[in-house]
Amino acid sequence: MSATGVQLVSVRQLVASPVDATFRLSPGDRPIVSAGESVVVGAPIAERLRDPRLDTFDIAPSAVEPEPGARWTGRARRGDGHGPIGEYMFEWHGRWRVATGDVTDPIETPFAGIVREVRPGTGITIRAAGRGIAGVVAFGTPTRGRLQAGAEGELRSGGLDVGSAGTILVVASRVDAETLTRARAMGVRGIVVAGLSSKERRDFMGSEARQRAALHRLPPFAVLVLDGAVRRSLSGAVQALLGALAGRQVAIVTDPPMLIFDQPNLVIEPPPIDLVRIRAGALAGREGRFIAAIGPRRFQGGARLEAAIVHLPDGTEAAIPIGDLERYV
Amino acid sequence: MTSEPRAFLALDKGAATVAAALIGRVAGRWRLVGSIAMPADAQLEAVISVLGDRVLEAEPEFAAGLGLRPGSVLELPRLEVASQGPGRLAVVAASARGLAPLVASASRSGWRTSSGSADAIDPLAMSMLLLDPGVSAILVGAADPPGVDERRGIGELAALVAAVAERRPDLTIILAGAMTDHLSAFRDADRRSGEIVLAPAAQRDMPGGPLADLLLELALPAGDSHRSLGPAAATLAEVLDRQVDIVEIGFDAGTRVSARPNSGGGPPAFDLAVVPAAALSHAEPDDAMVDRVGSWSTWGADRHRLRDRLRELDVAPWSDAAGEGSALRMAAARAALARLAERTSDWDHRPPADLVVAAGGAWAVASAPAVALAIADVLRRPGASQYALDHARLLAPLGSIPDPGERRAIITDLLDDLLVPLGTFVTPAGLRSGRSAGSMVVHGSDGDTEHDLQPGGLTRVRLAPGVEAVAEFRFRDTVKLGARGRHFAVDVAGGLGGLIVDLRDVPLNLPERADLRGELLESWEQALLHGPEA
Numbered sequence: 001m002s003a004t005g006v007q008l009v010s011v012r013q014l015v016a017s018p019v020d021a022t023f024r025l026s027p028g029d030r031p032i033v034s035a036g037e038s039v040v041v042g043a044p045i046a047e048r049l050r051d052p053r054l055d056t057f058d059i060a061p062s063a064v065e066p067e068p069g070a071r072w073t074g075r076a077r078r079g080d081g082h083g084p085i086g087e088y089m090f091e092w093h094g095r096w097r098v099a100t101g102d103v104t105d106p107i108e109t110p111f112a113g114i115v116r117e118v119r120p121g122t123g124i125t126i127r128a129a130g131r132g133i134a135g136v137v138a139f140g141t142p143t144r145g146r147l148q149a150g151a152e153g154e155l156r157s158g159g160l161d162v163g164s165a166g167t168i169l170v171v172a173s174r175v176d177a178e179t180l181t182r183a184r185a186m187g188v189r190g191i192v193v194a195g196l197s198s199k200e201r202r203d204f205m206g207s208e209a210r211q212r213a214a215l216h217r218l219p220p221f222a223v224l225v226l227d228g229a230v231r232r233s234l235s236g237a238v239q240a241l242l243g244a245l246a247g248r249q250v251a252i253v254t255d256p257p258m259l260i261f262d263q264p265n266l267v268i269e270p271p272p273i274d275l276v277r278i279r280a281g282a283l284a285g286r287e288g289r290f291i292a293a294i295g296p297r298r299f300q301g302g303a304r305l306e307a308a309i310v311h312l313p314d315g316t317e318a319a320i321p322i323g324d325l326e327r328y329v
Numbered sequence: 330m331t332s333e334p335r336a337f338l339a340l341d342k343g344a345a346t347v348a349a350a351l352i353g354r355v356a357g358r359w360r361l362v363g364s365i366a367m368p369a370d371a372q373l374e375a376v377i378s379v380l381g382d383r384v385l386e387a388e389p390e391f392a393a394g395l396g397l398r399p400g401s402v403l404e405l406p407r408l409e410v411a412s413q414g415p416g417r418l419a420v421v422a423a424s425a426r427g428l429a430p431l432v433a434s435a436s437r438s439g440w441r442t443s444s445g446s447a448d449a450i451d452p453l454a455m456s457m458l459l460l461d462p463g464v465s466a467i468l469v470g471a472a473d474p475p476g477v478d479e480r481r482g483i484g485e486l487a488a489l490v491a492a493v494a495e496r497r498p499d500l501t502i503i504l505a506g507a508m509t510d511h512l513s514a515f516r517d518a519d520r521r522s523g524e525i526v527l528a529p530a531a532q533r534d535m536p537g538g539p540l541a542d543l544l545l546e547l548a549l550p551a552g553d554s555h556r557s558l559g560p561a562a563a564t565l566a567e568v569l570d571r572q573v574d575i576v577e578i579g580f581d582a583g584t585r586v587s588a589r590p591n592s593g594g595g596p597p598a599f600d601l602a603v604v605p606a607a608a609l610s611h612a613e614p615d616d617a618m619v620d621r622v623g624s625w626s627t628w629g630a631d632r633h634r635l636r637d638r639l640r641e642l643d644v645a646p647w648s649d650a651a652g653e654g655s656a657l658r659m660a661a662a663r664a665a666l667a668r669l670a671e672r673t674s675d676w677d678h679r680p681p682a683d684l685v686v687a688a689g690g691a692w693a694v695a696s697a698p699a700v701a702l703a704i705a706d707v708l709r710r711p712g713a714s715q716y717a718l719d720h721a722r723l724l725a726p727l728g729s730i731p732d733p734g735e736r737r738a739i740i741t742d743l744l745d746d747l748l749v750p751l752g753t754f755v756t757p758a759g760l761r762s763g764r765s766a767g768s769m770v771v772h773g774s775d776g777d778t779e780h781d782l783q784p785g786g787l788t789r790v791r792l793a794p795g796v797e798a799v800a801e802f803r804f805r806d807t808v809k810l811g812a813r814g815r816h817f818a819v820d821v822a823g824g825l826g827g828l829i830v831d832l833r834d835v836p837l838n839l840p841e842r843a844d845l846r847g848e849l850l851e852s853w854e855q856a857l858l859h860g861p862e863a
Contacts, residue, residue: 010371027457068495097489122461198636228645301652322371323649324648
């Protein structure tokens with residue numbers, strides 16, 4: 001093996017640590033944690049205004065001068081109940097514009113950690129107690145559940161059963177929008193999948209938006225895409241790690257797209273340094289051992305690309321563009 | 330470089346690929362010794378080591394003359410540029426009319442933009458736009474003096490932005506035009522970590538004015554690879570004494586430079602536009618973007634499959650570069666080039682450049698004639714231009730040399746190695762279809778050759794790199810080729826694609842039907858790559 005050759009291959013981190021996850025806030029949302037605070041799984045960290053609006057108020061002179069981003073509490077209209085609450089936005093002609101609303105939904109953290117930063121109107125960042133597996137995109141709402149191995153290849157809606165309620169399912173290659181919708185309806189908390197096509201993604205997100213418009217509050221559900229948009233199996237290293245995590249509680253967050261697990265005693269062996277995965281081309285999804293970088297070679301369509309010899313498990317060797325290879329560290 | 334090195338490395342660390350070139354001093358001149366490009370995630374030291382090992386293996390004595398020995402390439406001085414991912418600039422104004430020129434200037438100044446005007450969105454939505462965690466600067470502007478439609482909302486807008494500035498002291502705030510009168514609304518400006526910058530108003534129909542220059546300064550640091558192409562083009566124009574355009578399609582932005590030698594003896598002038606919207610790929614390509622790539626695709630994929638492939642291209646841009654992947658890249662590069670041309674359409678009235686240089690990783694996997702054809706497909710200007718490729722991605726590192734004299738000396742030395750000549754494109758406009766348009770006689774060193782000119786196609790004449798000739802055209806009708814006329818004599822230079830007479834429409838008219846369009850695009854490509862040479 002060429003001493004430096006394998007270092008030409010693009011690298012992906014198998015496990016990310018530390019993980020700083022951000023929960024987006026809009027003007028008017030109320031953070032209920034502060035920087036430096038520890039949070040446990042399921043702890044509410046903010047209240048989200050469901051239908052925020054901007055009201056204008058005269059502020060009575062007081063000792064504390066309002067400032068943008070500070071909380072505003074209005075006078076109760078009757079009885080001793082709490083008055084309306086909101087957030088000071090800006091002052092114009094001696095009156096304050098305040099972001100407020102009538103109904104709030106709690107935002108809960110699906111993992112334990114320490115609050116790093118709170119920016120009203122922008123977001124809350126929490127450093128997770130645990131490690132993460134990075135994906136390329138995630139959508140939905142941060143969620144938590146027991147990790148359960150799903151289908152080997154493509155997961156169909158008929159393959160789901162109620163026993164999966166409360167779990168985060170791992171789908172080895174691909175899933176369609178109908179299955180995602182049915183999974184959410186059956187109480188599945190999330191899906192981890194290698195590839196999700198644009199069409200399925202758009203269909204599911206359309207369904208999600210309609211549900212959100214119609215219902216008061218949806219249970220948390222997220223989809224984490226680990227690789228991309230075309231059909232491709234999960235890499236061996238990631239499959240092994242997900243296998244080790246099966247049956248344990250994990251969380252999916254969307255910013256950054258990541259699966260978070262808090263298993264400090266789980267020993268993760270680094271993959272062999274010369275183990276590479278083929279990302280694209282006729283052998284996409286297969287893994288093998290990097291033998292040597294062999295310099296520029298001509299490939300299909302006349303493209304002249306830097307190449308390497310890869311030894312495949314079936315005993316054959318293939319010249320693969322180095323750009324089509326990736327390895328986990 | 331303080332001492333007198335015999336070799337140095339030029340590194341262009343792009344967002345998708347990293348390119349390394351070894352430059353050595355040979356017989357008193359700087360020459361390109363070798364170059365390599367690898368995925369950006371590859372270990373840089375390993376990439377440089379491979380380059381050094383190849384030079385040592387191929388020419389051990391020559392390498393010894395440069396002072397190279399195993400492992401020593403890592404110790405060479407480095408001239409390095411990197412592509413900084415574009416930041417997001419929130420652009421706001423009191424009216425939609427006032428917003429348009431601000432967005433036009435900002436979107437070609439190295440920023441991704443999100444925008445809104447006070448007459449179109451409510452203050453809450455505008456606050457959300459400005460407080461987005463992805464935003465790193467805010468441009469708020471008005472005409473100077475403010476227009477009637479702006480006067481009513483400008484004060485409230487200033488108060489809103491000032492409140493956001495108070496909440497996000499890290500944000501750079503740019504007040505443009507009449508908005509500078511509202512600086513007093515921004516309290517504690519001295520204590521903010523982000524600057525508050527006063528800027529001139531955006532000028533309608535002139536997006537590349539002083540505001541764009543200021544925004545470029547704020548967007549891109551000195552060692553940015555896109556920005557360095559400006560000085561590189563200017564020096565090239567000065568050395569060649571020709572008007573030079575550079576069109577770069579990169580992973581995170583497209584760049585266009587127009588440089589011309591200064592006849593008055595002063596420094597050469599250049600205009601620079603860095604357009605993130607003209608990047609090769611986008612994480613979330615919208616329908617218009619997908620359709621545009623589809624219109625250049627010979628692949629025949631439906632919109633969903635094409636979007637999947639474009640998303641894959643964004644996730645791993647160095648991957649899948651052979652076969653269909655190469656065709657997808659060229660279609661995406663054409664679409665990106667079209668976006669770049671749209672954002673710089675105010676340059677269209679200028680005479681076509683003498684030399685058009687293609688730069689950036691997007692062109693790396695295509696053959697030389699295919700690159701030339703892609704540029705000619707999109708940047709259709711009647712006239713004659715020589716095309717070349719920055720094959721080793723040297724222009725950006727060389728453009729980052731701060732001393733103009735040193736930069737000129739090195740570029741002069743490297744002139745023979747710097748660019749791969751792709752050929753000369755001659756593009757007449759105003760041809761009538763359906764019959765022979767006339768004839769062309771190429772007066773070369775090997776004698777004269779005559780060619781019939783058929784409208785609607787491409788005529789390719791073999792002309793090797795480095796060979797010069799005169800092409801004499803006699804058209805049946807009056808055409809536009811720089812000037813209007815029927816008889817032209819054009820100096821042409823050879824290249825890997827030779828001399829190409831482009832007799833297609835200006836601008837290009839492609840069939841609506843995807844299958845017919847694909848066939849036509851393929852036939853042009855085949856004519857250029859494999860077709861019979863005239």
